[in-house]
Amino acid sequence: MKKIFLLTALAFSVMVSAQKKITEGKIISKQTISTDNEQMQAQLAMIGDMETVTLFKGQSSRSELDNPMSGKVTTVINSDTKKMLVLMSNPALGKMYSVEDISLSEEDLKSVTVTKGSETKTVLGYTCQKYTTSITKDGVKVDMVLYTTEAIPVVSQQTTSLGDKIKGFPLYAEVKMNQMGIDMTVTTVVTKIEPQSVSSDLFDTTPPEGYKNMKGQ
Structure with a gap:
């Protein structure tokens, strides 16, 4: 009985510690793209799963993805300035950037619907x-x-683009969209979360030198 109690207490302590808020650190996630289009699926299968590394502090984040299809893509979201910087670099298109205002108006939110479900999913010990x-x-x-x-x-x-209609960071996501007439699903699963110190300098949304504005293309 004593052994069972100790195991139960240990399991509970691990569960509680896993739920503590993390204000800065690193998140590693895996993305899988799938489609019913056979030709496109064959190309996606050659690329395989993709990995994104996200550094965050407070509500700001910096994500980096590098794969043969898109090249290197860096996305910086600054929650203080409400700006999002996207940097793209690949041999075919060169270096490009875009800066967007992510503050949302009531008009923007009219095109958004959010339904809170009754289900939860446990990912890396976090109840989502x-x-x-x-x-x-x-x-x-x-x-x-x-x-x-x-x-x-x-x-x-x-x-x-969801404003305050959703709370928290997604550890699992399925995104369905139609690209050039092809239905596609992007599944993202967080595989690792590491608390660590992160510099605020990483969330600067000023476009670096050598990049061209995407809107000017």
Whole structure:
């Protein structure tokens, strides 16, 4: 009986510690893209899964993705200035950037629907709340299923257009969209979370030298 009690206490302590808020650190996630289009799926299968490394502090984040299809993509979200900087670099297109204002108006939120589900999912010891969302912008509809944890109160790329309708960072996400007539699903799963010190300098949204504005192309 004493042994069972100790094991139960240990399991409970691990669960409680896993739910503590993390205000800065590193998140590693894996992305898988799938489609019913056989030709496109064959190309995606050659690329395989992709890995994104996200550094965050407070509600600001910096994510880096590097793969043969997109090249290197860096996304910086600054929660203080409400700006998002995207840097793209690949041999075909060169170096490009875009800066967007991520502050949302009431008009912006009219195209967003969010439904809080009754389900939860446990990812890396974190209990995550389910949300189902739909966004329509410039005639393009994006449907998402997100499982978020409030233990990481940082804005993600998936939640920048949702305002305060969703709380927490998604540790699991399914994003469905149509690209050039092809239905695609992007599944993202967080595989590692590491608390660590992160410099605020990483969240500067000033475009670096040598990059061209995407809107000018």
